[in-house]
Amino acid sequence: MPSLTERDKEVIWHPYTQHKTMLPPIAIERGEGSLLFDENNNNYIDAISSWWVNIHGHAHPYIAEKIFEQAKKLEHVIFTGFTHEPAVQIAERLLKILPGNFSKIFYSDNGSTAVEVAIKMAMQYWRNKGQVISDKREETRDKGQDSASGISLTTYPLPLRKKILAFKNSYHGDTFGAMSVSERSVFTFPFQDYLFEVIFIETPNANNIQDLKSFIQQNGNEISCFIYEPLLQAAGGMLIYDAKLLDELLSEIKSHEIICIADEVLTGFYRTGKFFASDYLENKPDIICLSKALTGGTMALGATAATQKIFDAFSSDDKTKTFFHGHSFTANPIACAASLASLDLLEKEECKKNIERIINQQKEFCLQLPTTNDKLQTKNIRQIGSIIAFEIIDGGDGYLNNISAVITQKALQIGIYLRPLGNTVYIMPPYCITEEQLNKVHEFLLKLQL
Numbered sequence: 301m302p303s304l305t306e307r308d309k310e311v312i313w314h315p316y317t318q319h320k321t322m323l324p325p326i327a328i329e330r331g332e333g334s335l336l337f338d339e340n341n342n343n344y345i346d347a348i349s350s351w352w353v354n355i356h357g358h359a360h361p362y363i364a365e366k367i368f369e370q371a372k373k374l375e376h377v378i379f380t381g382f383t384h385e386p387a388v389q390i391a392e393r394l395l396k397i398l399p400g401n402f403s404k405i406f407y408s409d410n411g412s413t414a415v416e417v418a419i420k421m422a423m424q425y426w427r428n429k430g431q432v433i434s435d436k437r438e439e440t441r442d443k444g445q446d447s448a449s450g451i452s453l454t455t456y457p458l459p460l461r462k463k464i465l466a467f468k469n470s471y472h473g474d475t476f477g478a479m480s481v482s483e484r485s486v487f488t489f490p491f492q493d494y495l496f497e498v499i500f501i502e503t504p505n506a507n508n509i510q511d512l513k514s515f516i517q518q519n520g521n522e523i524s525c526f527i528y529e530p531l532l533q534a535a536g537g538m539l540i541y542d543a544k545l546l547d548e549l550l551s552e553i554k555s556h557e558i559i560c561i562a563d564e565v566l567t568g569f570y571r572t573g574k575f576f577a578s579d580y581l582e583n584k585p586d587i588i589c590l591s592k593a594l595t596g597g598t599m600a601l602g603a604t605a606a607t608q609k610i611f612d613a614f615s616s617d618d619k620t621k622t623f624f625h626g627h628s629f630t631a632n633p634i635a636c637a638a639s640l641a642s643l644d645l646l647e648k649e650e651c652k653k654n655i656e657r658i659i660n661q662q663k664e665f666c667l668q669l670p671t672t673n674d675k676l677q678t679k680n681i682r683q684i685g686s687i688i689a690f691e692i693i694d695g696g697d698g699y700l701n702n703i704s705a706v707i708t709q710k711a712l713q714i715g716i717y718l719r720p721l722g723n724t725v726y727i728m729p730p731y732c733i734t735e736e737q738l739n740k741v742h743e744f745l746l747k748l749q750l
């Protein structure tokens with residue numbers, strides 16, 4: 301009988317994996333709290349919350365119960381022309397806690413689609429505000445003309461804002477819109493000829509803030525939207541940048557009526573220490589993207605929140621102003637039930653205490669981590685909320701540095717799961733990780749020899 305790993309090799313194509321050189325995947329049978337158990341009952345501390353999603357750890361009984369209850373009641377229903385309790389309830393709860401004046405929630409399936417929705421909303425906002433779109437199909441058919449698209453744009457009284465602004469080193473997902481607004485990198489290289497144009501600016505620092513502001517002053521009126529990962533650029537290398545300077549830049553950007561899209565797919569739900577990273581800022585976004593921890597990492601769900609101003613630009617007797625976007629599984633009731641359960645857990649005192657403890661434990665570890673000793677050289681030790689990151693000085697910076705695979709293997713051997721981004725090592729644990737488990741991860745890194 302072939303093992304699960306052998307069967308996997310026959311039929312599976314894994315994400316972000318070079319199959320030619322990959323090691324056989326570990327067959328995980330179950331999870332409990334911060335631990336993953338393989339088929340031989342070896343356990344691994346999930347020190348990165350399984351791609352940053354499982355804030356309450358694995359197989360949480362409360363979330364599982366709520367999922368089960370919902371599955372027995374209503375597993376799915378089309379979300380146009382129908383609604384259901386879990387979808388409305390999360391929207392009501394999110395709108396109360398989101399940083400800003402949001403009034404509507406649009407559901408999708410994951411982080412990339414939450415971003416895709418946000419960009420499309422911003423692009424169409426400007427179209428809807430200024431342009432009269434008419435369907436010429438009937439007219440052209442009568443005249444025997446080509447009616448391939450059928451849609452014609454007749455007037456545009458306002459100058460159309462087409463430019464899009466994003467940060468260098470950003471990562472917003474793997475669909476085409478999300479790739480377009482992400483820094484061109486090894487991830488997007490094969491597709492670069494197909495991505496739309498975006499202006500990439502540096503994240504603000506003391507040296508460049510004036511230049512960034514003058515750039516916005518000169519070009520702001522042509523820019524439709526600005527998308528940013530507030531305070532932490534995650535996949536771009538766990539890069540942390542300054543809240544005050546981001547606020548200063550956002551003030552300038554907002555003064556030009558540029559739509560601000562905060563991509564909080566990763567930073568949401570206390571990852572940076574506050575409920576949302578935008579809670580550190582005075583300037584609130586017009587659109588916000590959520591996913592990952594939205595369901596406590598148990599089900600795939602994306603949410604894009606919009607202000608009344610954005611929503612109003614789509615509400616019209618003119619049907620062409622409709623937001624023609626949706627997914628088969630939009631607002632899946634089971635995913636929504638999981639999200640409600642995750643929010644319940646987040647509100648518990650125990651969860652807040654755990655986050656506080658992790659933040660302090662990580663802080664102490666950062667102080668102990670030597671920047672240089674005979675075994676290991678590190679640089680840029682940094683922390684935001686429960687996340688810490690640093691670079692290992694070995695073989696150059698960047699995602700393709702093989703040191704990542706070496707560290708992953710060494711960690712697995714002692715029951716820890718880490719997955720550095722190239723030479724950037726980070727810890728992003730579930731909030732239920734115990735003090736002992738986190739100490740074990742820290743000790744591993746303190747004693748690491750390459």
Ligand SMILES: Cc1ncc(COP(=O)(O)O)c(C=O)c1O
Nearest residue numbers: 410411412471472473534565566
């Ligand atoms: C900030 C940010 N936005 C969007 C995404 C894309 O999310 P998903 O992988 O669920 O499509 C990610 C994923 O890492 C992310 O970190």
